[in-house]
Amino acid sequence: MDRDASCSLVLCGKSSAETDTAKRLKNNGVLKLADNTQIVLFLDSEMENLIRDDASFNISLFMNSISTDRFGRFLIWSPRLSSTHDVVSHNFSELPIGSVCVTDIQFKGRGRTKNVWESPKGCLMYSFTVEMEDGRIVPLIQYVVSLAVTEAVKDVCDKKGLPYIDVKIKWPNDLYLNGLKVGGILCTSTYRSKKFHVSVGVGLNVDNEQPTTCLNTVLKDISPASTLLKREEILGAFFHKFEKFFDLFIDQGFKSLEELYYRTWLHSEQRVITEEKMEDRVVQNVVTIQGLTSSGYLLAIGDDKQMYELQPDGNR
Structure with a gap:
């Protein structure tokens, strides 16, 4: 049988209500993948039927780390999966x-502009579901997610007494550490029943130093005797931060998070060269980034004091 022809999914809930949901989903067999890959479902109480090792995601550790009201309370885990994003988007x-x-190994993930997003063990790869009503602010959700990731890493370091790991945001959706990419965000949405169904995918290299670097490599360089960061703890801290930020975002808009966001991103007062087509020629302008526009693009000012709205070029 082709190794990609089937996959195992473990369903687990934080409370009895979510556990009942897991049982119902297993019994009904309604979960599907777009490519008709066969799915074998397990409850967390049946995990002895799966081959696991010390590097496998620790469901109990994660569940014990979360205290949210909505996000992260229902978990699907797979030891090896084509794409976490496909699981949540096709079964929203x-x-x-x-x-x-969450999966330990992802082999057909997606990035922006159809880039392949593969990840071996050591990467925290997860996707989750969000529901929104105002389509005007849906594009901004990736910034809330990015901020929650960086703040979650700080939170775990603080709680464990570890040195400060300064993960930064590279607009619009990349995560950098010491000038090297360690993660990224992918958000997709569909509109159904007057609501936007947003599937959010996150990749963060926690413990695999290929192809660039990872959080624990940097941590060991700073303090060789430090205990290492764990994916489960970071994910639990992420949902705690995201739920708080998301509520602020919905109630007060992104303005309520802008100050913290600007302290975390790489672009304050950054000077960049823009290109603008003018009839039969291309005009270059040097501009200085000021922040974000209301639509989520970069706001910049030129040396001529003219304001510019910069959009992603697809290669960032």
């Missing part, structure tokens, strides 16, 4: 809002 209506899918 069947899953509780805030459900998360």
Whole structure:
């Protein structure tokens, strides 16, 4: 049989209500993948039927680390999966809002502009579901997610008494550490029943120093005797931060998070060269980034004091 022809999914809930949801989903067999890959479902109480090792995601550790009201309380875990994003996006209506899918190895993930997003063990790869009503602010959700990731890493370091790991945001959706990419965000949405169904995918290299670097490599360089960061702890801290930030975002807009966001990103007062087509020629302008526009693009000012709105070029 082709190794990609089937996959195993473990369903787990934080409370009895979510555990009942897991049992219902298993019994009904409604979860599907777009490529018709066969899915074998397990409850967390049946995990002895799966081959696991010390590097496998520790469901109990994660569940014990979260205290959220909505996000992260229903978990789908797989030892090896084509794409966590496909699991949540193709089964959005069947899953509780805030459900998360995590895998140890992902081999057909997606990045921006159809880039392949593969990840071996050591990467924290997860996707989760969000529901929104105002389509005007849906594009900004990736910034809330990015901020929650960086703040989650800081939170775990603080709680464990570890040196400060300064993960930064590279607009619009990349995560950098010491000038090297360690993660990224992918958000997709569909509109159904007057609501936007947003599937959020996150990749963060926690413990695999290829192809660039990872959080624990930097941590060991700073303090060789430090205990290492764990994916489960970071994910639990992420949902705690995200739920708080998301509520602020919905109630007060992104303005309520801008100050913290600007302290975390790489672009304050950054000077960049823009290109603008003018009839039969291309005009270059040097501009200085000021922040974000209301639509989520970069706001910049030129040396001529003219304001510019910069959009992603697809290669960032």
